[in-house]
Amino acid sequence: MSLILPSMLVLLVAAWKFDWRPWLADKTRQHLSFGAAIVLVPLWMLQAGVKDGLEVHFLGLTTLALMLGWRMGVLMGTLSLLLITLFGFDPWPDFGTNLLLGVIVPLSFSYFVFLLTYSYLYRHLFVYIFVAGFFNAALTITVKTLLFSGYMVWSGQYSWQVVMDNYVGTLPLLLFPEAMLNGMAITLLVVFKPQWMNTFFDRDYLINK
Template sequence: MWMWLIALLAIIPCLSDAKRHFFPKLFREPSFQHLTFAMCFGLFLLWSAEAGVKEGLNIHFLALTSLTLMYGWTIAYLLCFPIVLSLTLFGSLSYELIGQYLVLSCLIPILTSYAVFLTSYRFLPRNIFIYIFIAGFLNGAISGSVQLIATGLFNLIIDLHQWQEIVNNYLIFIVLLAFPEGLLNGMAITLLSVFKPEWLRTFSDRDYIYNHYHKK
């Protein structure tokens, strides 16, 4: 039940951003509607293709770093709700696990992705290569790994599995999944930053391109 509470409390800071920026743009711009619906449908398909290692220990690609860089963490988290509800309606996720799924597989990797982006923005040179390889590729690998660790720790806390069992049967996949998760997000961010930078809320030509060459 406390997972439900965390999942719902996390919506509070999202509502003002959605009211001021997201919903007006969504209702006003058909192209933005199509983009948003396509992203939700794509994530629904991606998350539907999950592998169950053991009870409570499921693995799937997230692509939440791309979603976070496109919409910001608040809107990215809000968009997870219709996706998770769709997974429940189609039988891929049980109703009892919605709160747990929202926190472990949505909120935590989204906040991790945004934290890595902010760290790179604050402390690293602002150029497009840093944005692609650090905020995109490395960020995706980190957020995917954090999600697996958080899920493993949660199963340990609720005493569903023993730690050694979690390590040997679940956390071992971090080595195998970190690179493809990073590659998936890195490729998406590369394409978007080159061809559709206006779709990336966290990307600015002024910061990552013009200022970089102006300093030279």
Template sequence: MNLISAHIPAFWSWLLWPLTGLLFYAMWQRARWRMLADRDNLNVFAGACVALLGLWLIKAGIKPGLNFHLLGASALTLMFRPWFALLALALVLAAVTLMNGEYAAYPANLLIMAVLPVTLSWTIYRLGERWLPHHLFIYVFLNGFFGSALAVSAVGLASTGFVALAGAYPLDYLLDNYLPFYLLMAWSEAFATGMLITILVVYKPEWVATFDDRRYLHGK
């Protein structure tokens, strides 16, 4: 979903913009910026942002602000860890916002389509690291397939609730004509993310920051 400015009540904007500012401040403080000092890392990060922007531009919609596209948040989280995943999503969303001119909707879109799925994806990864065996198939299916499907489903539920609370569309309309398709799209996200992560850990494991050959492959 890409919310439009007309869906954001003025009072909510006063709350969402400061939250966005705090998010960027935390990102500036906690992200390991030296990672981008490496030319190879910078190229991979920039390439991922460009690829994600192209993915976001391939979308379908039923009404203004009610559209569908693959998210890519879980893949970015696995590749770059949470802070750089948030940075990539923030940059892509900024580019999309510049194209459509829906500036007032930027904070809400960022919180719903970036902070929520990245936080959920990272939580699933950390729980799996702590409680489950370190195995390649567990890593791929838990984080690539299940994690991405759950993240997109959460975005669908959050965006549905947000739009309904904002009074943009009736809840019964959203439940009948929007949310079911978003939940179905979670399977597409799961397949795409799982396939991408599988290819990367096999051919380019150095591009996936959360993957370690010694932990997931050696001795298995």
């Protein structure tokens, strides 16, 4: 658990800065948060790989970040990973690494991309769906894959050639499905349940467009 300490530090910051009072008073927000965490569990269970530690799966972290925001997204993503580990799909010694490189950094990156689109691009529904959602998801899974690749080589678990052949080489197969999965989820949520999206505001993306 070499990366557990920085992971715990990020979690403490996220929990400390989060405004818990309105969240605790709103049962709908609580159900939405825990429901989002539970939905990720079967998605992350669908793992495939040849080498131990080099398994691939869809992330869904872009949808989580846009739904819940950075702080609650990090906390609920941690809950999802905790459940996956408890169920035996990930080993406990890798929990810190999986948390930091597989949840915290990719989700933070995804939220940062959203902030960039919100700050510098024209605020339109299609920009939100296709840039902050679709393309953002593809970039996020790329970041996660490269992070794990670098860590595996740096830690000496596998050579760069093995990582390239058995892990990085699968990335082109994941980009479009990951982008489509998040893009469709965000589209459905924006159309039918916009109040569930922490980062979507009618006044910015729909009114007077």
